[in-house]
Amino acid sequence: MATVREVKSLSLFYCVDNRTVADLTYTGQGQWEGTWKCRLSTQSWGKDTRYRFLMKFDNGEQCWGPVNDNEDGEPNGKPSYYFMKRTYPASQWDNKWKVPVRFNGKDLDISVTLRDTFTHFIGLSSDIDTATADNTSDNRLVTVTGASAKCHASLSVYDITGTLIATAAGNSTITLSPGLYLAVADTCAQKFTVL
Numbered sequence: 001m002a003t004v005r006e007v008k009s010l011s012l013f014y015c016v017d018n019r020t021v022a023d024l025t026y027t028g029q030g031q032w033e034g035t036w037k038c039r040l041s042t043q044s045w046g047k048d049t050r051y052r053f054l055m056k057f058d059n060g061e062q063c064w065g066p067v068n069d070n071e072d073g074e075p076n077g078k079p080s081y082y083f084m085k086r087t088y089p090a091s092q093w094d095n096k097w098k099v100p101v102r103f104n105g106k107d108l109d110i111s112v113t114l115r116d117t118f119t120h121f122i123g124l125s126s127d128i129d130t131a132t133a134d135n136t137s138d139n140r141l142v143t144v145t146g147a148s149a150k151c152h153a154s155l156s157v158y159d160i161t162g163t164l165i166a167t168a169a170g171n172s173t174i175t176l177s178p179g180l181y182l183a184v185a186d187t188c189a190q191k192f193t194v195l
Contacts, residue, residue: 005057012110012122013063015050016041018092022110029195030115036122040104049074049098053084053112053120063087064112065095074098079159079179084118097122111160115195116178121160141183141190149174149194155185 010032011020022036040047053064065071065087067080075081075098087095099108099122111121142157143150149157151168159165160180168174176194183190 005059007055008058009056010112011054011056012036013052013054014041015052015092015096016043016048020054024110024112030113031193031195032110032112032114034110036108036110038099038103038106038108040099040101047101047104049101050093050096051099051122052087052089052096063089063095064118065089066097069095071095071097074100079119079163082119082121082160084112084120109191111180111191111193113178113180113193113195119160119179121180123160123162141185142181142192144192144194147175147177147194149176149181149183149192151183153185155183158182158184 007026010024010026012022012024012034013019014021022034024032024034027033040049055062055064063086064084067083067085069087081097089095103124106124108122108124113119141151141153141155143152150173151170153170155168156164157166157168157174157176158181165176165181166174178194180191180193183192
């Protein structure tokens with residue numbers, strides 16, 4: 001029998017410090033977003049990059065980690081690296097991902113999608129902040145309806161790993177799997193979600 005509990009918070013958990021370092025805000029439709037000023041701890045062997053997510057309820061908490069319980073590498077360029085599931089780690093070091101060391105000292109965007117494909121994005125805010133922040137329909141590069149993305153300009157679409165997914169001409173429509181994407185055209189960009 002399923003139990004329904006109200007989620008009080010979802011946060012990025014930095015394993016080496018054994019604590020949360022960034023609280024995410026629920027934005028609706030299974031989507032959580034936030035930012036993290038990435039400050040990686042220096043250990044004798046280098047920078048510690050391990051993280052996972054921690055969800056809190058009134059009466060407990062739930063960890064979220066990689067679908068691959070034994071994940072121990074940095075992002076591999078595949079969207080599946082970021083897929084996530086509920087997990088019960090045996091220690092603060094288990095069931096985690098690694099943020100690239102090059103993100104140390106940077107402001108990172110974080111987005112978690114807990115609908116359809118459970119996944120997340122963690123990346124450089126500057127990749128998106130240089131884009132137009134005005135998401136009115138007149139300034140959007142892409143308008144999403146279901147799995148269809150209507151492209152209002154010639155653009156390239158990248159997934160959360162930075163992998164090129166598609167190129168499209170203006171006034172064309174492309175179909176995408178659920179996930180977080182970045183549309184780039186000339187000097188502007190737009191982050192968008194397909195649910």
